Amino acid sequence: MxxxxxxxxxxxxxxxxxxxxxxxxxxxxxxxxxxxxxxxxxxxxxxxxxxxxxxxxxxxxxxxxxxxxxxxxxxxxxxxxQKAEVADMLAAYGDADLLCYRAEHPESLVARQKAEWDPMLDWAEMALSARLETRAGVMHAPQNALVLKNLRARVHALSPFELAAFHDLVSLTGSLILGFAATTDRFSPKAIWKISRLDEIWQAEEWGQDEDAEAAAAIKEAAFLHAKQVFDLLRS
The missing domain is CATH 3.30.2180.10 (ATP12-like)
Structure with a gap:
């Protein structure tokens, strides 16, 4: 070799x-x-x-x-x-957005998800004209087709360079809404990352931290923050 x-x-x-x-x-x-x-x-x-x-x-x-x-x-x-294919893949996150699938128990987790995730859905309704509905549990239930069509059009409007950064903003958080939020100056990128890891943070508080999981999360956070930097440079 x-x-x-x-x-x-x-x-x-x-x-x-x-x-x-x-x-x-x-x-x-x-x-x-x-x-x-x-x-x-x-x-x-x-x-x-x-x-x-x-x-x-x-x-x-x-x-x-x-x-x-x-x-x-x-x-x-x-x-x-393959811009259209990439845009469609990312837009599909809207129909199974992290923010929409809520725990049914324990009450402390239910309350935290509501406190941290509901404001992001409220922001999306105001800023993106897209109201996604929440679901209890993990079983998929489709969102309103017109709302998804609107979000899909917004994703397709991004340039190839913006899509390259947007890919990581969405895929690393598991949320199309958080991805869009990260493209604005409305929220701190570190705050958005923390919101996306609400479940993991709650589990660590309850059961203690897993060093391997935390190390993997740190790598993903760095990639997320880099993608935000790229998006900002593309709009500077």
């Missing part, structure tokens, strides 16, 4: 504007995606974040330290070529 690894070959990283958006170049060589497509991003702020990752590479290139580059590559190579 070869142990060859790509190493830094460039001296200068720069950002340039072009008709397709903003590109990143290494000694005048344009950065391309793994699929060899030109990497052009919509905003200078996002391009500069990617450029910083390339500038910070010393010696062997470590893709694990380049989350903005990975997200941009995913947007170009994966999302853009």
């Amino acid at each position: 070869s142990d060859w690894k790509a190493k830094r070959f460039w001296k200068e990283v720069c950002v340039s504007e072009n008709p397709e958006g903003f590109g990143i170049a290494l000694d005048a060589r344009p950065v391309r995606t793994p699929a060899k497509r030109a990497l052009h991003v919509p905003t200078r702020a996002f391009a500069e974040a990617i450029a910083r990752e390339w500038e910070e590479q010393k010696g062997v290139i470590d893709p694990r330290t380049m989350p903005f580059t990975r997200t941009a590559n995913a947007a170009v190579d994966k999302v853009a070529v």
Whole structure:
């Protein structure tokens, strides 16, 4: 097995504007995606974040330290070529949204879900014109078709780059509503993440923390906060 690894070959990283958006170049060589497509991003702020990752590479290139580059590559190579399918997949979360499926007992958990999740559903009704209904237990019950149609249209209106970030905002929380909330400045992203983990937090308070579960949650939280950063850079 070869142990060859790509190493830094460039001296200068720069950002340039072009008709397709903003590109990143290494000694005048344009950065391309793994699929060899030109990497052009919509905003200078996002391009500069990617450029910083390339500038910070010393010696062997470590893709694990380049989350903005990975997200941009995913947007170009994966999302853009199947945008409708990705949008439909994410919109489907609305019909089984985390916030809608409530515990039937114990009362302390029931009360906490109501206190923390109901305000988010209220916000969605006001901000997204989408009122999702709650259900007791875990059995699926479909939401109003017109409400889902409205939410689906909002997801499809996102650009491929926004969808790449939105994917993590939704899938990591299990909630289309929390994903949309994270795209605004109305709520703290850390508060949204905490709301999405209400059940796990309650269980840890009742039965004690599981170190492995907490470590896994920390990795997911970092990915969620990164996705929020990307979304903000795309709208800066």
